[in-house]
Amino acid sequence: xxxxxxxxxxxxxxxxxIYKNWESKGFFKPFDFAQGRPFVISMPPPNITGxxxxxxxxxxTIEDIMTRYHRMLGEPTLWLPGTDxxxxxxxxxxxxxxxxxxxxxxxxxREKFVEEVWKWKEEYGGEIVKQLRAVGASxxxxxxxxxxxxxxSKAVNEAxxxxxxxxxxxxxxxxVNWCPKCGTAISDDEVEHEPQKSKLYYFKYDKNFPIxxxxxxxxxxLGDTAVAVNPSDERYKKYxxxxxxxxxxxxxxxxxxxxxxxxxxxxxxxxxxxxxAHSMADWKMAEENNLEKVKVIDEHGRMIGDxxxxxxxxxxxxxxxxxxxxxxxxxxxxxxxxxxxxxxxxRCGGAIEPLPSLQWFVKMEPLAEKARNAVxxxxxxxxxxxxxxxxxxxxxxIRDWCISRQxxxxxxxxxxxxxxxxxxxxxxxxxxxxxxxxxxxxxWIQDEDVxxxxxxxxxxxxxxxxWPDESSSDFQNFYPTTVMETAYxxxxxWVARMIMMGLELTGKIPFETVYFHGLVRDEQNRKMSxxxxxxxxxxxxxxxxxxxxxxMALVIGTTPGQDMAIGESKxxxxxxxxxxxxxxxRFVALRVSDGNLQSGEVGGDRIDNLDIxxxxxxxxxxxxxxxxxxxxxxxxxxxxxxxFSLAAEESHNFFWHDFCDTYIxxxxxxxxxxxxxxxxxxxxxILLKVLSESLVLLHPFMPFVTEAVWQELREICPDLSExxxxxxxxx
Numbered sequence: 001x002x003x004x005x006x007x008x009x010x011x012x013x014x015x016x017x018i019y020k021n022w023e024s025k026g027f028f029k030p031f032d033f034a035q036g037r038p039f040v041i042s043m044p045p046p047n048i049t050g051x052x053x054x055x056x057x058x059x060x061t062i063e064d065i066m067t068r069y070h071r072m073l074g075e076p077t078l079w080l081p082g083t084d085x086x087x088x089x090x091x092x093x094x095x096x097x098x099x100x101x102x103x104x105x106x107x108x109x110r111e112k113f114v115e116e117v118w119k120w121k122e123e124y125g126g127e128i129v130k131q132l133r134a135v136g137a138s139x140x141x142x143x144x145x146x147x148x149x150x151x152x153s154k155a156v157n158e159a160x161x162x163x164x165x166x167x168x169x170x171x172x173x174x175x176v177n178w179c180p181k182c183g184t185a186i187s188d189d190e191v192e193h194e195p196q197k198s199k200l201y202y203f204k205y206d207k208n209f210p211i212x213x214x215x216x217x218x219x220x221x222l223g224d225t226a227v228a229v230n231p232s233d234e235r236y237k238k239y240x241x242x243x244x245x246x247x248x249x250x251x252x253x254x255x256x257x258x259x260x261x262x263x264x265x266x267x268x269x270x271x272x273x274x275x276x277a278h279s280m281a282d283w284k285m286a287e288e289n290n291l292e293k294v295k296v297i298d299e300h301g302r303m304i305g306d307x308x309x310x311x312x313x314x315x316x317x318x319x320x321x322x323x324x325x326x327x328x329x330x331x332x333x334x335x336x337x338x339x340x341x342x343x344x345x346x347r348c349g350g351a352i353e354p355l356p357s358l359q360w361f362v363k364m365e366p367l368a369e370k371a372r373n374a375v376x377x378x379x380x381x382x383x384x385x386x387x388x389x390x391x392x393x394x395x396x397x398i399r400d401w402c403i404s405r406q407x408x409x410x411x412x413x414x415x416x417x418x419x420x421x422x423x424x425x426x427x428x429x430x431x432x433x434x435x436x437x438x439x440x441x442x443x444w445i446q447d448e449d450v451x452x453x454x455x456x457x458x459x460x461x462x463x464x465x466x467w468p469d470e471s472s473s474d475f476q477n478f479y480p481t482t483v484m485e486t487a488y489x490x491x492x493x494w495v496a497r498m499i500m501m502g503l504e505l506t507g508k509i510p511f512e513t514v515y516f517h518g519l520v521r522d523e524q525n526r527k528m529s530x531x532x533x534x535x536x537x538x539x540x541x542x543x544x545x546x547x548x549x550x551x552m553a554l555v556i557g558t559t560p561g562q563d564m565a566i567g568e569s570k571x572x573x574x575x576x577x578x579x580x581x582x583x584x585x586r587f588v589a590l591r592v593s594d595g596n597l598q599s600g601e602v603g604g605d606r607i608d609n610l611d612i613x614x615x616x617x618x619x620x621x622x623x624x625x626x627x628x629x630x631x632x633x634x635x636x637x638x639x640x641x642x643x644f645s646l647a648a649e650e651s652h653n654f655f656w657h658d659f660c661d662t663y664i665x666x667x668x669x670x671x672x673x674x675x676x677x678x679x680x681x682x683x684x685x686i687l688l689k690v691l692s693e694s695l696v697l698l699h700p701f702m703p704f705v706t707e708a709v710w711q712e713l714r715e716i717c718p719d720l721s722e723x724x725x726x727x728x729x730x731x
Contacts, residue, residue: 003602003715005589009582011546015704019133022707027725028140030076030478039070039077040481042461042511043139044494045147047086048125049093052132054520054566055487057538058558060135061551061701062517062644063485067138068700069639072729078478079138080464082145083128085121087410087453088182088347094120094409110408117409131539136547136703138725143474145464147456148411155463156456157414157438159505164436168366168504169403171415173358173426175276175283176402177343180301181350184406185359187452188399189492191352193341200268202333203326205246205255210239212333214268216340218326219318222251222307223296226274228285231259233270249325250308258289277356297353299406315353358426360404360413360449367500368395374499374509382514383642384561387488394492401497403452410450416440423447458497461510470506481511488516488561515642516561520554523567541571548702549575555648555701577652578705581698584660585709588691591671592684593716607717610689616682620666627658628690632730635697651697659690688717693730 022028030038041063046056063079071077094117095105105113129144145152163169176185198216205213211227229236239257246255262281263272276286276293286293298304303313310318326332343352372395374380375388382388404413416435417423423445425433435444459467465479466472480502484495495514502510521527522534541550552574558564590596594603617625631654638647670683692713699706703725710724721727 003712005586005595005600005602005712007586007600009546009579009705009708011548011578011704012543014708015134015136015542015547018704018707019136022138022723022725023141025723027723028079028138029142030078030140036075038478038482039066039075040478041067041079041483041485042464042481043079043081043137044486044490045082045084045145045457045460046128046132047089048083048121048128048146049086049089052128052135052538054536054538054554056128056132057135057550058517058520058554059486060132060137061554062515062558064135064137064139064551064703065555065639065644065647065700066483066485068703068725069729071138071725072696072699072727074728076477078140078143080143080145080478081129081132081137081139081141082147082460082464083125084453084457085146085148085410087405087407087450088184090117090121091407091409092182092348105408113408134539134542134547136551138703143464147453147460151466152456152459152463153411154438155459155467156411156451158468159455159459159463159501160414160451161437162505163362168363169360170363171358171360171428173356174361174400174402175278175280175354176357176359178299178353178355178357179345179348179350180299180353181348182345183299185357185402185404186345186347186352187402187454190346191343192346194344195339196342198338198340198342200336200338201323201326202269202336203331204333205248205253206331207329209244209246209255211236211257211271212269213271213273215273216338217315217319218322219303219310219315220275220278220296221273222248222303222310222318222322223275223277223294223305224253224255224273225276225292225294226256226258226285226289228258228260228263228272228274229270230263230265231261233263233265236271249310249322251306251310253294256289256291258285258291260285278354280354283354283356293356295356297355299353299355299357301351301353358424359402360415362401362403364398364400364500367504368398370503371395371496371499374503380499380509380512380514383516387491387514387516387561391491391496394496401452403455404447404449405452406448407450410453411456413447413449413451414438415447416444417447418444420445454493454497457494458501459505461498461502462506467506479506479510480508483513483515484511485515485517487519489519491516513642517558518561518563521563521565523565523569525563525565536566536568541568545571545575546578546704548578548705551703552577552648552652552701555644556652558645560642577656578702580656580660581695581702581705581709584655584664585691585695585712587664588687589712589716591668592687602712602715605684605716607684607688607719609719610685610692610717612685612689613678613682616679617686618666618670618679618683620663620670621683621686624658624663624690625686628654628693631658632693632697636729639700648701651694651701655694655698659694663687663690688713692717692720692727695724696727696730699724699727 067077067079177191179186200214200216201218202212202214240259243254243256246253274282274285276282276291277295296303296305296307301315303310303318418433422433461481462479465474498510549571553571594605595601631650634650635647667683667687695706695710707724714720
């Protein structure tokens, strides 16, 4: 039965089958190490709780473009996929699901709760992976990793032990960013700042206190132990050094008046109530001035300690009560509405309470110095270059990283104590009191906390390649990796920490190049969100227009580090281009094979090879071949320079305008010159050569339709490779 080249490109019927065929034939695995240094990308691991969003689709598209391109260059190419356990997010999802069933995690206990999370992960955690496949991700799924895999967990423990032994991990009671809603400490980089309107209250602690202070949080003043003023402020010079007894609604404190150059003379009254236990800046002042640190807010956002009638109140309740007291005693001088920033948790959006807590920290300054040198020396290249300045600024102002989290789901800290009471002892413990590692003495008690998700993520480029076994073939062949491609908004969370950990633990950079893409916005340049009703669901768009159309729409117009706007109309336009590729290819295949344009039946003529006789070239032939030679060079150059939009545009414009609109029209006349058989044969070869090479240029961007057409062309030209994925990049 004759082969039929169908009239229309049906993405819904073909994309899934094409992907299965690629995977079953092992095309995603690296091969032929004789070709030299491999090209390697570690996929930024999406959360197992996640659903594919438009930002994921952009990430996958850009990484897949690079992967397919380097694979076609003949380089051993590894794109290593995986998912992240997402500590806070996953625990919250499972906890919520259990509550719907009437189950309280605190009643079933830690062990059973973790079992429930693993069950949930097995049932739902793979959804994001299926969605990545739908976009066309040609990664090596045989190497898929999960941050809580046994081998990766061993790597995390090994990293902790090594850093601890080097004195780079320590435990201590310091002020941290506490999220009462999530019930855990979070790092500085996980705190976001939302502008808000707030009241600035001007008051004195009591009628005998000589200075009026101003604050947006009166309730914290119950924990004040000092008032700070600028040393150059003439109004307060005579008070500096004095210690004044106060009575604030029954709460008695000794307030020391201190001088600090950081105090802004023009803000409020120029006098700042110092609350060491509930402000990062105040904690530092307390350390420098030997001030007492009085904790008055607990981990649940309620008043604690020696706070009189305020004990047990929520912070906002305490604020209202104290303001009423100040008014009644005529201590409140005025209220002023101002705009300031509210510190919130980036996960849940809840207000952050700075408070002292016994936590584990990583010393960052020694790591930051190496990370700075790696970029300054050019060993690691950041694209676009302007983000180097942002990177250096963060490193120059870095603070120690709080890595412990008060959660049950995650990598439990590999620390054991000889007794229960030592778990809460803030002083440094000796080796008879604490054990760090995997083989603790019998009956010792493990630390309850887990590690920050970003700690394990920081090891991702090498933990996924069998580290700490540096003799393994994967580590030897694929580390350091080549490119880290991700969104610029996780420069601090992830990229900088990967560089630090890679250099410290392996002695090598984790990757050679960092490529930052921008965020995806709507056509009005607004952030996409459910609340705006403008979020584009990539899976819906793929079902409607095809993965190729979505990918092409995402990549054309994107530039390194710049946000991009996209709407459904752009994706629809690229669906039309998918159809153009199919229709033009159908025409060429049927004309070259002497088939039937109406029925789509492929003819019996075959082309054994694509060797062109240059003596028979027409002016139109010469023009298209010269034009394609130029385009091949430009596309290659653009991809090598990470200019993916330009590469896609060049490929698109050449195919649509040069090939379809111009050359195919000219070739129609050449294909009917039956008295010039040599000329006819040459014209057929040129059509197939230009078409097949155009498909290869387009393949990294639009893998499905180009593969489908390639298989149709193999019926006519058996000399073509088994798959377009194994075709050589045209020179």
